[in-house]
Amino acid sequence: MAAAPSFLHVFSHLFLLYISWGSSYVAIKWCLATLGPFLLAGCRMMLAGGLLSLILLAAGRWKRPSRGDCLHAVWLGVFMVLMGCGFLAKGQQLGVSACAAALITGSTPVSMLLAGWLFAGERRPRPMQWLGLVGSSVGLVMLEMGQEAARLESGLISAPGEGGLPLGGMCWVLLATWGWVAGSLLSRRFPHASLLSGLQSCALLLLAGGAECVLLGLLWGEASLTHWELLNVRSSIAFLWMSIGGGIIAYYCYFWLLERVSIAIAVSYEYVVPVVGVLLGWQLAGEPVNAMMAGACALIVLSVFFIMWHKHVKA
Structure with a gap:
């Protein structure tokens, strides 16, 4: 029986996971001046999948994927990479x-709980989970109001109504979360038996989903949004970090934690990553944050805690 991992090992993997995924939002913002959104997502995911494949090949842990493995990666990539990223x-x-x-x-x-209940035959949410659903909805409204007030106070806008969350952009981000939810539920409903390791399956997913993003970006005409003259040290480092940190390091740490610690610890990123994203957006990208936005952050994180608590305790 393998010895339990030390506190230092667990803490270091958690820290890398939190920072890797929490910093992706700022990194995306810095890179969008150079590449269109789908080309950006596709290139970084293909780079991450390619590097991860080379690492597995060099370590002698690469197996030839079957046709079913490739098809599984292709359709799952639509939801978890094309939509999710x-x-x-x-x-x-x-x-x-x-x-x-x-x-x-x-x-x-929140979306996972509702979709599981409405479409996947999972049990009706408990009273504590309903409280979390209501709290998260209120938190999103507070976030929209708080961002408008913060931009007004900082002088980024001159009148109310100019600086709230853009409806179109917000819909895209919500669709991204629903894509991740749909992919998670479908992969559970239609499990794929494979001889590949979790990391190799992840590499195939990143490669397939990344290729889908690149194809959609080219069809959308994003080639015209490519501005190599705007490429600088900051955006280059951000792109490499998204590929290596948000791809290889984050997934490796997540799989490592799943194998060695409780589910509650492994999925604690659900509470921490949003907070890290807000703090880094404030400190590194200079985005205004006020008391209402901080309250929205706390309310959404607490609501997610209420929703996930029963599952974690049971696990």
């Missing part, structure tokens, strides 16, 4: 700040 970048391109995107995607467990 491409739609998120599209929403940020349309004006959703890194802070707001972090909080909206942080409500993914």
